[in-house]
Amino acid sequence: MRARQINWGFLTWVALVNTTVAATTQSSVDPAGPQAQHISQLWWVMLYLLTGVFILVMSLLSIGAFRRRSKAAETSGRNVIQTDSLRETKMARVVMGGVVVTTVILFALLVSSFIVGRTIYSTPKEPTVLTIDITGHQWWWDVRYENQVASQIVTTANEIHIPVGRQVVFKLNSADVIHSFWVPNLHGKTDLIPGHPAETWLKADRTGVYRGQCAEFCGHQHAHMAFEVVVESEEQFQAWYESQLKSAPAQLTSSQSRGLQLFLSKPCVMCHTIQGTDAGGKVGPDLTHLASRQTIAAGALQNNRTNLSRWILNSQDVKPGNHMPPIPLNSEELNFVLDYLESLK
Numbered sequence: 100m101r102a103r104q105i106n107w108g109f110l111t112w113v114a115l116v117n118t119t120v121a122a123t124t125q126s127s128v129d130p131a132g133p134q135a136q137h138i139s140q141l142w143w144v145m146l147y148l149l150t151g152v153f154i155l156v157m158s159l160l161s162i163g164a165f166r167r168r169s170k171a172a173e174t175s176g177r178n179v180i181q182t183d184s185l186r187e188t189k190m191a192r193v194v195m196g197g198v199v200v201t202t203v204i205l206f207a208l209l210v211s212s213f214i215v216g217r218t219i220y221s222t223p224k225e226p227t228v229l230t231i232d233i234t235g236h237q238w239w240w241d242v243r244y245e246n247q248v249a250s251q252i253v254t255t256a257n258e259i260h261i262p263v264g265r266q267v268v269f270k271l272n273s274a275d276v277i278h279s280f281w282v283p284n285l286h287g288k289t290d291l292i293p294g295h296p297a298e299t300w301l302k303a304d305r306t307g308v309y310r311g312q313c314a315e316f317c318g319h320q321h322a323h324m325a326f327e328v329v330v331e332s333e334e335q336f337q338a339w340y341e342s343q344l345k346s347a348p349a350q351l352t353s354s355q356s357r358g359l360q361l362f363l364s365k366p367c368v369m370c371h372t373i374q375g376t377d378a379g380g381k382v383g384p385d386l387t388h389l390a391s392r393q394t395i396a397a398g399a400l401q402n403n404r405t406n407l408s409r410w411i412l413n414s415q416d417v418k419p420g421n422h423m424p425p426i427p428l429n430s431e432e433l434n435f436v437l438d439y440l441e442s443l444k
């Protein structure tokens with residue numbers, strides 16, 4: 100009775116969590132782009148085929164186990180030698196048949212997985228109009244939209260916006276160890292290897308928010324190295340891009356400007372960039388549009404005031420081992436800094 104109650108509680112919890120994060124999906128079998136479509140088709144083919152093989156093998160095994168017992172009872176005392184040689188030729192045929200069928204099935208799967216691999220990692224078909232540079236860091240993602248004009252480059256972190264139906268090229272690199280870029284709804288994995296730039300492309304067929312994550316163990320906080328791909332209409336994407344190009348607001352309330360002064364006088368300035376201010380650090384994520392992002396610390400926390408203050412006071416509590424040290428601030432200072440960070444829309 101007790102166990103059952105706990106289970107119901109657990110199920111309710113799962114249901115609640117699922118409804119709160121329903122807007123974001125992460126699933127390889129719910130494809131939202133051509134490459135993920137190929138991968139999920141291959142997955143279903145394998146599932147159906149191998150389920151068939153499993154059922155067949157299990158049925159034959161049960162028949163064999165059952166038959167053997169009755170046959171043994173039947174043949175006891177008769178001409179055992181003749182029955183044995185007959186049975187042997189029969190067995191040899193069955194085994195040969197099994198080997199042939201297995202080889203054919205495995206070969207078919209090998210060929211189809213090879214074809215899918217070639218197709219999804221093929222060179223882009225359309226001329227490239229949007230290229231995004233992704234740099235993996237322990238344990239967050241630096242995101243930079245390429246542009247020939249320096250003032251048109253957008254830099255952000257852990258949240259990638261792309262327009263629906265357009266091919267997007269990703270250039271992947273790592274600042275430290277090997278990471279892997281994986282958005283299951285959109286594409287397979289591509290590794291980020293330090294000093295060895297990789298390139299891949301994808302295209303999303305429908306709008307939505309698709310969760311991605313690092314898929315190569317990269318140290319202590321590997322599990323907290325997630326990101327979101329926001330697929331939106333062309334207009335929404337353009338509007339987002341325009342807003343990301345802007346520098347941090349210059350018109351500040353008095354508490355916000357106290358916050359900025361604190362940010363610039365504390366170690367924060369050494370590690371973070373805020374466009375339009377003197378902060379130009381490159382160790383941590385660009386904070387120019389921090390308040391426009393859904394999550395902080397690579398998906399570890401929802402982006403709200405409570406979580407921001409938890410993070411700033413002691414990020415080591417939230418994400419032990421991450422590369423941001425705890426910064427001592429009294430509660431008045433913390434409030435100023437939070438007021439300022441919340442203005443970075």
Ligand SMILES: [Cu+2]
Nearest residue numbers: 313315317321
């Ligand atoms: Cu990782």
